[in-house]
Amino acid sequence: MTATSRTNSRLSDLRARMVETSTDLVALGPSSHMAWLSGVHPHGDERPVLLLVSQDYAGFLMPALNGAAARQSTDLPFHAWRDDDGPTGALNELLAACKATGPRLKVALDETMRTDFALRLLDAMDAPSRCFTEDTVGVLRASKDAAEFDAIKAAHLLNDLAMTAAFDALTIGVTEREIQAVIAASYKAHGADLEFCSVCFGASGAFPHHYSSNAKLTPDTAVLIDTGCRLNGYPSDMTRCGFFGTPTERYKNVFDTVERAVQAALAAAKPGVKACDVDKAARDVIAAAGYGDKFLHRTGHGLGIDIHEPPYIAGNSTAVLAKGNVFSIEPGIYISGNFGVRLEEIVILDDSGPEIFSEMPRDMIRRP
Template identity: 35%
Template sequence: MTTDRLTRLIALMNAASLDAVALNPSPSLVYLTGLHFHLSERPTTLIIAPPHPPLLILPELEAEKARQSKIPLTLIPFGDNPADWEKSFQEAAQICRLQGKVIGVEPTRFRFLEWQFINSSARDVRLVSAEPALSVLRLRKDEQELAAMRRAVLIAEQAFEQTLPLIKAGITERELAAELTVALLRCGSAPELPFSPIVAFAANSANPHAVPGDTPLKPGELVLFDWGAAYEDYFSDITRTLALGEPDEELRQIYKVVLQANQQGRLAGKPGLPAGAIDRAARQVIEQAGYGTYFIHRTGHGLGMESHEPPYLYAENPLSLENGMVYTVEPGIYLPGKGGVRIEDDMVVTPDGCESLTTLPRELLIL
């Protein structure tokens, strides 16, 4: 399977006029090789430059791991003397004949460190974004990938259900986030979560990317959870908003609106539909209810080996949805100083529509 992925990447590289692709430790590198490396002060760089076999520059201490690659690799290991690292890149540049070539890199991943080594090792190279090729490579999930994502959803949902009984007046956001994190690990999540769980009370829930603090929970306040699990390199990403005791009428009202927007967004997906149409379907509900200015982000984003990846669900995105694409639907309304509501589900495009991978109830839960 992984060899098939390499074949697809080479075809995409040809279509994008890329002579080579250079990758740092990243989901793309894992996707192609099955190898996990940390991004550190020691450079680790995979170079794919057909017709030469893929080549991996890496610290000598990682060489044994690299021999477990799912695709054949030429290894160029180096020791711990930084003065010798450039020699490894020079050897790679010579083997792959990189001089004068166009090399694609991931713009949000590739560093100045590796750029400097490549630039000094091969004359007249041109580094460009490899997004035209790499963004398509992982866009459609196969059955094995979807099975991992379903398991990641199940783990996240089980952890959430185990955390619910701990919600009570006086507990802090930080304490509840810690309990959810422990529950995720106990339920089977990999230690490297998609992101640190967000737990936000009351006015803090009006901040979409709130950081849990020492705010104690009080009766009548909203509690927003945004969390996910990791399983076999794939992620889930879920948001639910509940209340401790009866919230006030406006908070109940925005919950109803967001729930309807979430429903319309979930129902909208199908093959051939522009990704932006899902945003418009959800956003229209919120705008018609008079809260359009309080919906301050896109309706969703792609999900897979990263918590944010294509396709991105913003109104102007013309990308056509295809069978196997996975994305979130997460409309929200955020009232500054008062509170916010977001309801997020993970969706997969099917041959004739879409399916929700998430199964937790969406109606307002009052504890």
């Protein structure tokens, strides 16, 4: 599928959702929403950039100095403006082309858009009602197509290689940052970029978002690594844990509990199930083992162009899971001052349940 045909297909799907939700206008700023719909990744600064979509028209408000670069990614029309003129005239022309000049129209705003862009648009319209894009672009992005599946799968296969290299590089005296460098080098060697990486030795693993340091690995230490790359526009995300040496009984008990929580969440995740029920399945296992207060975060998050996007697998989420949803399952137990265990898989939901993208085991015990 060409970029133009993909944009046209997604515009058609978006317009169908707009009819279903009685939305007159969708307004996207420089964001992953804009990239998903149009392929355009504009430079983001204070100059207003907008993609407006109505039933009759789709076009950009585009700073003239960005037009040539953006034109390489889209055939959609530009309503260009120069710095010495300002964007007001071009925005009014774009709204007229979208037939969005009447009173009380319903506009869906990109929730990641700069506030000044959003207010400029709303001020140019005649008392519109407003909402965010969760019922339009958000719904469409949450169901991945075959090309997105392939891209996410490829990124996770590279993650498998990098994670294996990281655990193979564990040796007495190596630092968290040195293992982080092993991971980054593995990504680079296979044409991917480092998206994020947290290498945690011992007590550092009890911080869910630890920043890798110069701490050195010592014998009989728990190791937690959470890392992801970006390949062809899509990311990977994975957490693996192991023990460098002979694992303690406490570590084995915690690891087994988290593994059973992963299995429970995988079993619960099916189309038509609420996200909160998947969270509960994992949380009940951990609570029953006596570690309920050590599970410090939600069970998962969606993944697509963004590392974190809907659906969120959380206790307060009533989102109903659907075929094509991609999300993490990552319960954890964090023992302050000692270690943490989090096991994370990214899955895609099919009719029969979740399919895991990674092809590597979750237990990464290594001997010094």
